[in-house]
Amino acid sequence: MGAFCYGDDMKQLKFYLITDTHYFKNSLGAYGKGYDEFMRFEQKCYAETQAINRSVIDWLKEADEADIVLIAGDLSFNGEKESHLEFIELLNELKASGKQVFVVSADHDVNKEPFAYNGGERISVEPIDRMDIFDLYYDFGFSQAIAVDKKHLSYVVQLGDGVRLMALNNDYENQKFFDDEQLEWIRTQAKSARDDNQLLFAMNHYPLLPGQPLFSLISSTYQKNSYEVVNLMADEGIHLVFTGHMHNQSINEFISTNGNKLYDVCTSSVIAHPAIIRHVTLSDDFTAQIKSIPCPDFEWDTNGKTCQQYLIDLFDSMILNILEDMKTDPARVLGKFGIGDKKALFPVVKILGKLFDKLTVGTLSRLLFIKCDKSIRKELLKNYIARLVRGVFEGNQTFVEGTAHGDVFINFLNRINPVLKKIKVKGFDGKPADLKEILKHSAGNYGIDDYNTILKLK
Ligand SMILES: [Fe+2]
Ligand SMILES: [Fe+2]
Known part of the structure; x- marks a missing residue:
């Protein structure tokens, strides 16, 4: 060229x-x-x-x-x-x-x-x-x-x-x-x-x-x-x-x-x-x-919030509403993911919904015998999840190794890895993929900066 x-x-x-x-x-x-x-x-x-x-x-x-x-x-x-x-x-x-x-x-x-x-x-x-x-x-x-x-x-x-x-x-x-x-x-x-x-x-x-x-x-x-x-x-x-x-x-x-x-x-x-x-x-x-x-x-009338905060709150309210509705309307929640007809899942979704509502990150960590940094023990699980999901969309995800939020997530993945290993998944290339790695690299960005970078095209 x-x-x-x-x-x-x-x-x-x-x-x-x-x-x-x-x-x-x-x-x-x-x-x-x-x-x-x-x-x-x-x-x-x-x-x-x-x-x-x-x-x-x-x-x-x-x-x-x-x-x-x-x-x-x-x-x-x-x-x-x-x-x-x-x-x-x-x-x-x-x-x-x-x-x-x-x-x-x-x-x-x-x-x-x-x-x-x-x-x-x-x-x-x-x-x-x-x-x-x-x-x-x-x-x-x-x-x-x-x-x-x-x-x-x-x-x-x-x-x-x-x-x-x-x-x-x-x-x-x-x-x-x-x-x-x-x-x-x-x-x-x-x-x-x-x-x-x-x-x-x-x-x-x-x-x-x-x-x-x-x-x-x-x-x-x-x-x-x-x-x-x-x-x-x-x-x-x-x-x-x-x-x-x-x-x-x-x-x-x-x-x-x-x-x-x-x-x-x-x-x-x-x-x-x-x-x-x-x-x-x-x-x-x-x-x-x-x-x-x-x-x-x-x-716009943002109720005194900055425009950026207004958009962040709209994002979080979607996640929190989904978690809230798990308790009462599992069909609508599953419908959001295209599986609203899976009635067998309704009781599980309801139980999880109740847990998310009350549990803190610290309590869940204790129940699963995993380490959790003191600074986030009192954080409600639903807020932790909203922040985690928001990060997946924001890019440059912060739940990486060495941070309080990231470490507890990785400890959690390690704890449930025997179950994750039983779930067979494929990457977009059709090859078998490791679910734990997929989740770890979705919660935390270990790769290219998603905002500002120089790409070498060749
Ligand atoms: Fe769109
Ligand atoms: Fe689109």
Whole structure:
């Protein structure tokens, strides 16, 4: 690959990236009894998303460290036509401020039955068809593209001298994977980039690598058949992909069987904790510098809390509500994980719910004969769990060896390891995996910094 240059800053290309904007036009309705019930199990904002997107777009309009903005999908809350139309007005403002904007659509952008809450129960609002995306967002990718796969709503655009972006969508017929035709298109575009001496990187809503080791066990958290895709991409010369969807912060490395690298940089939603804007610098020494910028504050009645604390509390309340409802509504809790019909589990869930409610970390440690540092003995188990789960989504997870929270978790894993060993699990590559290691490396980050780092692409 030859040197590439961009603007005044030779041999570099810079851009901002946000994802999962989930814009909702507030006048459709986001309040009332049904709304409150819906929000009990939500970590993402709903009524607030109009205000949050307003502040993020205003911030980007003024931001002067790049004049390109990428948006990695889930543009609307849940596919409401009115939300799309109003979000596009914001994108037009951003464009008018001098930014080039490139988007890709995803699972929440097309929904047969989008909904709102105007005081009572859920009401239906007008949807869009999948192919409306092409016309609606034509000015934000398709119109500038040097190659378009209209059927798969994907395109390649020349971002700067020597750098191309491949924006991919995977929901043709809701299949959530790249079919053979799309894989062939990816191969063709990768070859053309190589022939033209271009650096090609990708943006795809769904993570291609599980964001955290634990996510490798939950198929909905990353793209189907992704092991095949990451091997193909890495070997075809695509070494970097930006993703979203899980509303988590993570950066993961993959090495193909032929020894080629691929990094999946997954960014959190702007409308949920930790609410991050990425800033990326690609350089012709094959590095990508990733920086993370907290989203700006937004106009909302947060009961005196900072906006950041408001989002943290929303995240924690989801976990605490799930733990609370285990006692009384195990069907709904299991339903959140797609197994609401497993009635045999109801009594177990109820017992665990009661335990979580009362137990402290110290009491559980005593019962299991494991060491627990004095500083956290009085912490309620449910608060410990909320913090642990929040960390999995925040990235740079702090429950590592050598910390009070991490040590008690690792001691716990060691204690239950005979049971964990009996549970056969497979990694995303289909190979048998060690459940204890998966849990340890999900609670604590021992790998790449998920926020600020320099990735060597080759
Ligand atoms: Fe999302
Ligand atoms: Fe998504």
